[in-house]
Amino acid sequence: MNILAFAGSLRSGSLNKALLRNAKEAAPEGMEIEIFDLEGIPLFNADLEKEGVPERVNEFKEAIRRSDGILIASPEYNHGMSGVTKNAVDWASRPPKNPVMMGKPAAIVGASPGITGTARSQEQLRQTLKGLDVRCMASPEFLLYRAKEKLDDEGVLTDDSTRDFLKTFMKEFADWVSIFLNHKD
Ligand SMILES: Cc1cc2nc3c(=O)[nH]c(=O)nc-3n(C[C@H](O)[C@H](O)[C@H](O)COP(=O)(O)O)c2cc1C
Known part of the structure; x- marks a missing residue:
């Protein structure tokens, strides 16, 4: 099972990029995670698309x-x-007739230094993905609140219960993706 992961942040010290690295570690056997860095993806512009989709965008798609x-x-x-995040999804939503994301199973996670742990951003993204017929796992949800207190300087999760829950979440995600893989066969 191959999962493509990306974080909607370009910063090298991104909490969300760190969360993805931890998710990769927490993934169950059989699930391979490729983390794609959105650096180099330009702002969506239909003129640019007409001239020829930029190489980095093609790699992403x-x-x-x-x-x-x-x-x-x-x-x-x-x-x-x-x-x-939105810009990446907009590129991946093209061409509108057969967008690369259409019908794919997905999961959303997020990390923030505050107490809401990206709840509002996740909800908004979920709504956008619905428009692309992306099948987002509804439950469980993974919100890494007070992320700076739970990640060390290298971005490794130090909080045991959060690490355990991330493992559970990734196992649930694997089960979710399996439903669609079996459906394909
Ligand atoms: C322009 C801006 C707006 C932000 N707004 C929110 C917000 O509404 N809610 C929140 O929890 N954090 C907010 N933050 C803090 C981010 O959660 C924090 O910077 C986080 O580290 C960004 O993700 P990253 O570490 O992956 O780059 C905001 C940060 C910036 C720069």
Whole structure:
């Protein structure tokens, strides 16, 4: 089972990128996670698309196309998803007739230093993905609140109960993706 993961942040010290690295560690046997860095994905512009889709965007879309499922770490900016997240989804929503994300199973996670743990950004992203017929796992939800207290300087989760729950979450995600894999056969 191949999962394509991306975080809607470009910063090297991103809490959300760190969360994805931990999710990769927590993944059950048989689940491979490729983490795609959104650095180099330009702002969506239909003129640019007409001239020829940028190479990095093609790499992103291809990585999604060959995956069995998608894992998104969604930072929260001003009570919504980051522009980086939305921009990536907008590129992946093209061409509108057969977008690469359509029908894929997905899961959303997120990390923030505050107490709401990206709840609002996750909800907004879920709504956007619904429009693309992306099948988001509804439950359980994974919200890494007070993330700076739970990650060490290298971005490794130090909180035991959070680490355990991340394992449970990833196992549930594997089960969710399996439903769609079996359906394909
Ligand atoms: C412009 C801006 C708006 C933000 N708005 C929120 C917010 O509404 N809710 C929240 O929990 N954190 C908010 N934050 C804090 C982010 O959660 C925090 O910067 C987080 O580390 C960003 O994700 P990253 O570490 O993956 O880059 C905001 C940060 C910025 C820069």
